[in-house]
Amino acid sequence: MSGQLENRTLTAEWLRQNHELYTAATNHSFIKSIRDGTIDVNNFKHWMEQDYHFVRELVRFVASVLQKVPRNAPEHDLDVILGGLTALESEITWFRKEANFWQIFLERVTLLQPNKDYCEFLKELxxxxxxxxxxxxxxxxIELVYCASFMSCLEEDAKTPYELVSTVKRWGSPEFHQYTLSLKKLADKALENASDAEQKQAQKIFVRILELELKFWDMAGFVLG
Ligand SMILES: Cc1ncc(C[n+]2csc(CCO)c2C)c(N)n1
Structure with a gap:
């Protein structure tokens, strides 16, 4: 019963409406190459150096979401967002440690256009x-796309290379999946209380994010010489 009820939420409806784009963003050839073990390590490094800078911009975005949590919302709602914000600190530490392992110099990275576009969009949000x-x-x-993508790399028949297991576990773990479900609940509750115009605005943003996520993965496929 709860499954059926859940499917009537706006977020579930938008996922259905944009099924093709969502699948493209969560089954990208970059992720598939991790899953089947054929990934070129340079592509992985390339993704990581771009993503570190994206995550830094994401910190500001999540802080802005935190500020917007209505004051009359249950305490739990603010706690969920705060949990996401604090998790980003260990995320950044993890990126630096991994970068060391892969010999990536994060401070020398040139941001590529799809990353710049995504960060600009975050600034609008x-x-x-x-x-x-x-x-x-x-x-x-934003969190769901990573969770759904990396979960596939942990399936029983996946051949994820050993050095990448810790990475895919970060975002493909059941705990992180639970976190995305907590966010989904907050999103649906907020959307239910929103005006038609606000719902339309959120729907447009939803599609734009899927497009930007897709382009971000595409970017990882280009290895600079
Ligand atoms: C392009 C891009 N999109 C989404 C994420 C997902 N993401 C950002 S921070 C974080 C952890 C939050 O605790 C996750 C899952 C990403 N890294 N890069």
């Missing part, structure tokens, strides 16, 4: 005129 409903929906989806 950080603005005060982006309502909470749209912002928390965006946050949920």
């Amino acid at each position: 950080e603005r005060e005129d982006t309502p909470y409903a749209a912002a928390v929906t965006a946050f949920w989806l």
Whole structure:
């Protein structure tokens, strides 16, 4: 019963409506190459150096979501977002440690256009005129794409290379999946309380994020000489 009820939420409806784009963003050839063990390590390094800088911008975005949590919301709602924000600190530490292992110099990275475009979009979402409903929906989806992508690399028949297992466990773990479900609940609750115009705005942002995620993976495929 709960499954059926869950499917009537707006987030579930938008996932259905954008099934093709969502599948493209979560079954990308980059992820498939990790899953089947054929990944070129240079592609992986390339993704990692770009993603580190993206995650740094994401810190500001998540802080903006935190500020928008309505004051009359249950305490738990603020705690969920705060948990996401604090998790980013260990995320950044992890990136630095991994970068050391892979001999990546994070401070020398040139941001590529798809990354710049995504960070610019985050800046738009950080603005005060982006309502909470749209912002928390965006946050949920950004996390979901990574969770769904990396979960596939942990399936029983996956041949994920040993050196990448710790990476895929970060985002493909059951704990992280639970976290994305907590965010989904917050997003659906906020969307239910939002006006039609705000719902439409959130829906547009939803599609834009899937497009940007797809382009971000595409970027990982290009290895600079
Ligand atoms: C392009 C891009 N999109 C989404 C994520 C996902 N993500 C960002 S931070 C974080 C951990 C939160 O605790 C996760 C899962 C990413 N890294 N890069």
